[in-house]
Amino acid sequence: MDTTTTPAVVAARPTRRRDRSLAVLATTAATLAVWVAAVPVAGVDLAVRNGGTEQDVTAVAVGASTLLAGLAGWALLALLERFTARARAVWTGAAALVLLLSLLGPLGGGVGAAATLTLVALHLVAAAVLVPLLRRTARR
Numbered sequence: 001m002d003t004t005t006t007p008a009v010v011a012a013r014p015t016r017r018r019d020r021s022l023a024v025l026a027t028t029a030a031t032l033a034v035w036v037a038a039v040p041v042a043g044v045d046l047a048v049r050n051g052g053t054e055q056d057v058t059a060v061a062v063g064a065s066t067l068l069a070g071l072a073g074w075a076l077l078a079l080l081e082r083f084t085a086r087a088r089a090v091w092t093g094a095a096a097l098v099l100l101l102s103l104l105g106p107l108g109g110g111v112g113a114a115a116t117l118t119l120v121a122l123h124l125v126a127a128a129v130l131v132p133l134l135r136r137t138a139r140r
Contacts, residue, residue, distance in 0.1 A: 016137050020077075023133035024070030030129045031066040031122050035059055038118040046118055047111040054111050057119070066126055073098075073134055081139050088138035092131065099127040 036059070038044040046057040073095060080087035102123050110116030 019137045020074050020134060023130060023137065024067065024074060026133060027070050027126050027130040028063055028066045031062050031126050032059060034118070034122050034125050035062045038114075038121070042114075044114045044118050045112065046115050048105075048109045048115070048119070049111055050109070057115075062122060066122075069126065070130055070134075073130055077134055077138060088135060088140065091138060092135055095127070095131045095135075099123065099131075 035046070035057075039046050039059075047054045048057060049055075073091075076094060077087065077091045080091050084090060103120060106116055106119030106123060110119050
């Protein structure tokens with residue numbers, strides 16, 4: 001341990017890693033719950049238009065994309081913590097911008113109103129869970 005690392009910082013690392021892992025997993029579980037409620041339960045035909053073809057949005061696609069987005073958010077937060085003292089504020093702004101940009105996909109690519117609403121709900125639920133949970137783990 002070098003002289004710039006205090007015992008409290010060293011002790012906080014495993015807790016922060018655990019909390020961030022749980023945030024990503026909770027976000028993935030939340031979006032999968034929305035998918036289950038919409039597709040098998042409510043019978044929404046969840047498909048997107050990709051170029052000229054329609055593609056079904058499966059549970060695997062929802063889980064994998066949410067997991068990847070959560071890990072990307074975690075990575076960005078960790079990088080910002082290394083290079084700026086305002087990591088929490090910068091990350092929160094970046095997360096809000098990513099959410100707004102991500103909504104362009106479902107608003108332009110959902111096949112039908114129910115699919116579009118479900119896709120928007122998936123994006124909003126992911127942000128509603130991930131952003132506050134990861135934000136809370138940021139160094140102050």
